[in-house]
Amino acid sequence: MVWWKKRSAWERELKAVLKAEEAFRNRQLSGRESILNRVLTDKVPPKLDEKLRQAFYGAFSFLFANGTGMIEKMYGSEAAERQYKMNAYAAGLKESRKSLRAFSKKAAVAGSRNLVLAGAEGLGLGLLGVGLPDIPLFTAMIFKSLYELGSYYGFGHEEEEEKYWILLLIQGALTYGGEFLKAEEECERFIEHGTLPESYQQKDRMEKTCSLLSGELLYMKFLQGVPVAGVLGGACDVIYLNRIQSYAKIKYRKRFLLKWKRELWRERGQKEYEG
Numbered sequence: 416m417v418w419w420k421k422r423s424a425w426e427r428e429l430k431a432v433l434k435a436e437e438a439f440r441n442r443q444l445s446g447r448e449s450i451l452n453r454v455l456t457d458k459v460p461p462k463l464d465e466k467l468r469q470a471f472y473g474a475f476s477f478l479f480a481n482g483t484g485m486i487e488k489m490y491g492s493e494a495a496e497r498q499y500k501m502n503a504y505a506a507g508l509k510e511s512r513k514s515l516r517a518f519s520k521k522a523a524v525a526g527s528r529n530l531v532l533a534g535a536e537g538l539g540l541g542l543l544g545v546g547l548p549d550i551p552l553f554t555a556m557i558f559k560s561l562y563e564l565g566s567y568y569g570f571g572h573e574e575e576e577e578k579y580w581i582l583l584l585i586q587g588a589l590t591y592g593g594e595f596l597k598a599e600e601e602c603e604r605f606i607e608h609g610t611l612p613e614s615y616q617q618k619d620r621m622e623k624t625c626s627l628l629s630g631e632l633l634y635m636k637f638l639q640g641v642p643v644a645g646v647l648g649g650a651c652d653v654i655y656l657n658r659i660q661s662y663a664k665i666k667y668r669k670r671f672l673l674k675w676k677r678e679l680w681r682e683r684g685q686k687e688y689e690g
Contacts, residue, residue, distance in 0.1 A: 424512045425676060432669045439665060443587075443595040464629055467550070471625035474554035479578055479617070482558065489559045490525065495566035503569065506675075515675075519668055522567040526660045529560045530653055553652050557585065560660050568671040579611055582624045588662035589627045589655075606670045631655060 422430070478486065498521055506514035561581050562572045571577050583605065587598040601612070632651055 424510050424515055425672065427512060428515045429669070429672050432665060432672060435665050436669065439662060440595070440599065443591050467629035467632065468625050470550040471554060471628050472621060474551045475621050475625060477551075478554065478558050479621075482555070483573060486555065486558050486562050489555070490563040490566075492562070492566055495521075495525075495563060499567055499569045502567075515672070518568055518671060519664070522564050522664060522667070525563045525567065526560065526664065529556060529563070529660070530657055532556065549652070553656075556652070556656060557659060560656060561585075561663055564660070564663055564667055568667045569674075570667065570670070575617070576605075576609060576611055578617065579615060579620065580605055582620045584663045584666060585624050585659055586627060587666070588659040589631050602666055606666070606673060628655075 499518070502514070502517045502521070505517065558581075561584060565572055565577070565581075570580075572581065583598060583602050587595065587602055590598050604612075632655060
């Protein structure tokens with residue numbers, strides 16, 4: 416007779432996260448430039464890339480320095496924190512897949528709502544032919560999505576370590592091939608240790624992240640500046656926000672599950688947690 420041990424709820428949740436992580440990794444390793452980008456290459460003004468990068472950098476700098484309260488009001492930070500505490504209490508009483516999934520379920524609902532908001536904003540401005548002025552609004556939606564997602568998993572966003580984590584998530588979502596693997600390695604190191612790299616400088620990391628965003632959205636934002644036809648360019652807000660959210664959901668969920676396990680070890684004084 417073959418004896419086998421049933422996996423704990425925590426093990427099954429982690430397995431699901433690792434599967435989603437692998438699927439996302441495979442997409443990023445095989446990523447290719449879109450056909451639309453190749454068509455628009457010769458039509459984009461040479462200075463637009465730098466203007467776009469500066470617009471993103473200005474938005475990032477403002478939101479990190481002065482925008483915390485504004486972003487928290489946009490999604491109701493206190494309600495999200497209360498929801499996390501309720502879910503944590505329920506999962507502490509009885510750990511099951513249902514109780515552990517409650518965290519990601521709330522995060523998924525919030526993510527879908529943010530995509531609808533980003534779509535309405537991007538498509539509306541695209542119809543009017545508004546491109547660059549859309550950057551502060553789109554950046555605020557990125558921050559709102561990541562702050563809100565983190566809150567549902569019990570993570571903050573004001574500490575320097577959390578700002579670094581947020582920049583890492585954006586980088587991981589927007590890089591391909593070897594650069595994606597580097598971002599992945601940094602994410603995994605942070606999940607394990609929760610500390611800043613010795614050489615970390617927020618300004619340098621923001622510049623790198625903004626360059627990635629401007630490079631990815633350059634052609635779409637150019638198209639968004641054309642009235643009516645800009646609707647197609649405005650749709651990129653949803654496309655890229657969805658990609659950032661998808662990656663962030665995987666990484667926040669993984670970080671949460673590993674943190675949950677470590678805390679149970681400490682609370683129960685066990686060498687091995689078995690659910």
